[in-house]
Amino acid sequence: MGTATLNPASERSLNLTTIFFVVVFHIGAIAALFTFSWLNLGVAAFIWWFAGSLGIGIGYHRLLTHRGFKTPKWVEYTLSVFGTLALQSGPLSWVSTHRIHHAFTDQENDPHSPRHGTYWSHIGWIFRGTSQNQTEETMRRYCPDMIDDKFHRVLNRFYWIPVIALAVGLFAVGGIGMVFWGIFLRTVVGWHFTWLVNSATHLWGSRRFETRDDSRNNGLVAALTWGEGWHNNHHAHPRSAKHGLAWYEFDINWIEIRLLEMVGLAKDIYAFDPKKQEERKQVKLDPVTDAA
Ligand SMILES: [Zn+2]
Numbered sequence: 001m002g003t004a005t006l007n008p009a010s011e012r013s014l015n016l017t018t019i020f021f022v023v024v025f026h027i028g029a030i031a032a033l034f035t036f037s038w039l040n041l042g043v044a045a046f047i048w049w050f051a052g053s054l055g056i057g058i059g060y061h062r063l064l065t066h067r068g069f070k071t072p073k074w075v076e077y078t079l080s081v082f083g084t085l086a087l088q089s090g091p092l093s094w095v096s097t098h099r100i101h102h103a104f105t106d107q108e109n110d111p112h113s114p115r116h117g118t119y120w121s122h123i124g125w126i127f128r129g130t131s132q133n134q135t136e137e138t139m140r141r142y143c144p145d146m147i148d149d150k151f152h153r154v155l156n157r158f159y160w161i162p163v164i165a166l167a168v169g170l171f172a173v174g175g176i177g178m179v180f181w182g183i184f185l186r187t188v189v190g191w192h193f194t195w196l197v198n199s200a201t202h203l204w205g206s207r208r209f210e211t212r213d214d215s216r217n218n219g220l221v222a223a224l225t226w227g228e229g230w231h232n233n234h235h236a237h238p239r240s241a242k243h244g245l246a247w248y249e250f251d252i253n254w255i256e257i258r259l260l261e262m263v264g265l266a267k268d269i270y271a272f273d274p275k276k277q278e279e280r281k282q283v284k285l286d287p288v289t290d291a292a
């Protein structure tokens with residue numbers, strides 16, 4: 001696709017610091033292949049789960065961005081800290097970018113639409129523009145519910161500190177090999193899996209709902225992202241904490257939210273039920289969390 005120039009964001013300057021770290025992490029990920037051990041693999045997989053599933057999918061996305069359920073504050077903050085371990089920016093920046101994506105999906109102002117190029121939607125948008133480091137003005141506009149929360153403000157600014165603490169811990173326990181696996185390789189794999197939600201699930205897959213965007217349900221991306229790949233369902237019903245709507249649409253993040261509910265850590269869960277569509281139409285939509 002050679003239409004990248006249509007997006008004004010693609011004309012913005014390069015984020016050299018971001019590019020530097022993305023390159024370094026990819027080199028670290030390759031280095032990890034020379035320090036394989038089953039323990040290192042297991043540690044990487046475990047961190048990938050709580051950073052990617054509990055942190056990004058459940059914390060940043062279904063809870064903070066869309067408010068599909070409620071948790072005690074300490075649970076919300078814990079999930080946010082797990083989210084920072086994925087190194088996808090701080091919670092205020094991430095939530096702002098994602099709410100902008102829902103407000104302008106596959107239109108001119110979408111931060112990462114494949115209509116501006118497949119490469120752009122996967123990684124190009126991270127190398128340019130301000131999506132990874134939203135301005136105070138943008139965050140205030142798109143995160144009115146979080147912008148004055150001190151914990152989230154500090155975490156947003158210093159989101160890279162928890163991963164450094166984790167790296168120090170891994171080094172102490174398992175040496176440099178465990179750092180290569182648990183930090184570098186795990187982060188790079190997690191990045192590409194998350195980025196597939198922005199690229200692949202707006203290009204390839206099936207559509208249950210006739211949404212105005214190009215969103216798709218993609219089983220492969222869902223398998224790689226703990227259920228975030230049922231993206232057409234999600235764009236049709238953004239607030240729903242449940243993305244997989246059929247028995248074959250496996251949604252681990254949803255199962256985990258139900259488990260949180262069972263132990264009393266999640267309540268007021270909103271889950272879209274295809275059988276009760278009529279009832280849904282009567283519910284008043286929230287302009288921020290329901291932006292579609
Ligand atoms: Zn999308």
Ligand SMILES: [Zn+2]
Binds near residue numbers: 061066
């Ligand atoms: Zn969303």
